[in-house]
Amino acid sequence: MNTPALSLSDVRVVRGGRCIASCDELAVLPGEHWAIMGPNGAGKTTLLKVAGTLLFPSEGTVDVLGKRMGRVDVFTVRMQIGYVDPKQRLDDMSCYEAVLSGVTASNGFIPRWQPAPEEEALARELIELVGMASKSDARWSRMSQGEKARTLIARALVTRPRLLLLDEPSTGLDLPGRETLLRVIDAMRAQQPELSSMVITHHVEEIAASTTHLLLLKDAKVLAAGPVGEVLTAENLSEVFGIPVDLSTHNGRWMAIESA
Numbered sequence: 001m002n003t004p005a006l007s008l009s010d011v012r013v014v015r016g017g018r019c020i021a022s023c024d025e026l027a028v029l030p031g032e033h034w035a036i037m038g039p040n041g042a043g044k045t046t047l048l049k050v051a052g053t054l055l056f057p058s059e060g061t062v063d064v065l066g067k068r069m070g071r072v073d074v075f076t077v078r079m080q081i082g083y084v085d086p087k088q089r090l091d092d093m094s095c096y097e098a099v100l101s102g103v104t105a106s107n108g109f110i111p112r113w114q115p116a117p118e119e120e121a122l123a124r125e126l127i128e129l130v131g132m133a134s135k136s137d138a139r140w141s142r143m144s145q146g147e148k149a150r151t152l153i154a155r156a157l158v159t160r161p162r163l164l165l166l167d168e169p170s171t172g173l174d175l176p177g178r179e180t181l182l183r184v185i186d187a188m189r190a191q192q193p194e195l196s197s198m199v200i201t202h203h204v205e206e207i208a209a210s211t212t213h214l215l216l217l218k219d220a221k222v223l224a225a226g227p228v229g230e231v232l233t234a235e236n237l238s239e240v241f242g243i244p245v246d247l248s249t250h251n252g253r254w255m256a257i258e259s260a
């Protein structure tokens with residue numbers, strides 16, 4: 001059976017008496033790659049945190065990688081989830097050390113910890129995958145935002161997660177930086193066919209070509225969810241963002257502007 005990487009049912013997150021995110025039904029299958037879009041405050045990060053077992057909903061059922069939240073030790077599930085928050089700060093270590101530190105999920109290199117040779121080899125492989133091989137000695141404090149984003153993705157992949165969750169990975173990147181990051185995301189998905197991923201983004205130009213599905217959120221509710229070809233429409237974008245939108249495609253990617 002194709003057990004979903006993530007399954008949400010009647011989920012509601014309530015804070016201060018207000019529902020800040022909800023989702024009636026959602027299943028993310030192995031090999032599916034979802035983009036999550038919606039206006040500021042729509043509840044995107046809140047839902048991603050629920051998916052990452054970092055936040056428990058006030059109501060509803062959450063199954064992550066076949067395990068029901070509330071019935072299992074979340075730490076065992078978390079080891080199979082890669083969560084990338086580009087705002088995360090790491091100690092001032094090298095790219096190689098930062099990636100390896102993902103094995104122990106520590107923000108710093110544990111002095112007496114010795115990585116296994118396979119872990120070192122995987123770290124090098126992932127550094128290559130994210131295009132940081134020539135900068136594996138670069139220190140965190142001197143990395144550009146794009147280099148940090150790529151290092152954090154490699155770090156999240158070092159435990160070979162089955163579910164990868166990225167919260168606005170393109171934030172603050174210039175055009176070449178964004179395009180490099182999207183190539184990294186496409187390459188990573190191609191290399192790991194069983195991986196499922198969810199990526200929050202604010203702009204359709206930041207949706208990687210390998211994206212299979214889209215979740216649109218508005219006012220803490222799901223406005224539409226399904227295959228990207230069906231859900232990513234000018235009509236849906238206009239409704240979710242509250243302005244008339246023209247949408248076009250180019251080489252398997254998308255562009256959106258306000259309609260004249």
Ligand SMILES: Nc1ncnc2c1ncn2[C@@H]1O[C@H](COP(=O)(O)OP(=O)(O)OP(=O)(O)O)[C@@H](O)[C@H]1O
Pocket residue numbers: 015016020021038039040041042043044045046047
């Ligand atoms: N702990 C909390 N207590 C009360 N309100 C919260 C809490 N965390 C988030 N919120 C509110 O819930 C709403 C949804 O927040 P969330 O961060 O999920 O939105 P988002 O769609 O990711 O927004 P953005 O695009 O601005 O990052 C926002 O109005 C936010 O202020």
